[in-house]
Amino acid sequence: MKNRPTASTAALLALPLMLTASLPAQAATIVASAFAAQAIPSAPVDASLNLVNGDFTILANPAAGPGHVTGDGVDETTRWTFDFSSHPEYAAALADGHIVEARLSFRLATQFFIAGVGPWTDITFATDGTSGVFPGWVIPEFLSGTLGTWQMGSISTDLIANVGVNGTELFNYMASRGGQLPFQYGDDAVVGFAQLTLVTAPVPEPAAWMMLGLGLLPLAWRRGGVKAA
C-alpha cells in the first residue's frame, strides 16, 4: 500500500509532459481576400462569354436564354480562389492540419428580387468546378428591394459551425493545392468582395497517444504488483 502514492505521484508528474507532447503546434489564423474591379459591372457581355471582374470570373451561361448577359448578377456562376500561401502564418497553419473556424464574408450586389427580397436561393461552396464540392452555404434573403434596382449588402458566417463543412477535409483540400482554396457563388448576385478567415488548431498526433499509453503501462503494472504483494 505504501507504493500507491508514489505511483500516483509519478503519473501526475508525467501528465504535463504527455499533454505537452500532444500539442506540437500552435493555433494560427490565416486570411485571404478577393476583390472585384467593379461592385456592379458597368459593361456586361454576351451570355456566351465569361466576364473577368478583378479577382472574380463570372462564367458564361449560354443556357440562360434570350435577353441574358454575363455581369448583370442574374442567373450566373462566379468563381475565384482564396490564396493563403503568402500569409505570414501560413506555415504555422500548415503544421496544424485542421481548421476549427472558417469565417466567410461577402459584399454582394443584386437587382434580382422576388417578392421584395434577395438574393434568391443563392449558394456558395469550395470547389474548383470539378472536385471538392463541400456543403453549400445557402445565402439568406438579407436584402430587400425591387426587381431591376441594384442593392448592396454584406453578410458573413462560419462554414464549420453553421454550414457543416468538415474542418479536416477543408484543410486537406487547401493544403493539397499549395494554399489555394477555389470557391464558387451562384447565381443571382455580383460578388464585390469575399474574405475567408481560417483558424487552425493542432490535432493530437498518434505518437502522443502512444506515449500516453506507454506512460500508463508501468503504472498499471506497479499497481498490480502492489496488490499481489
Ligand SMILES: [Ca+2]
Ligand atoms: Ca446574367
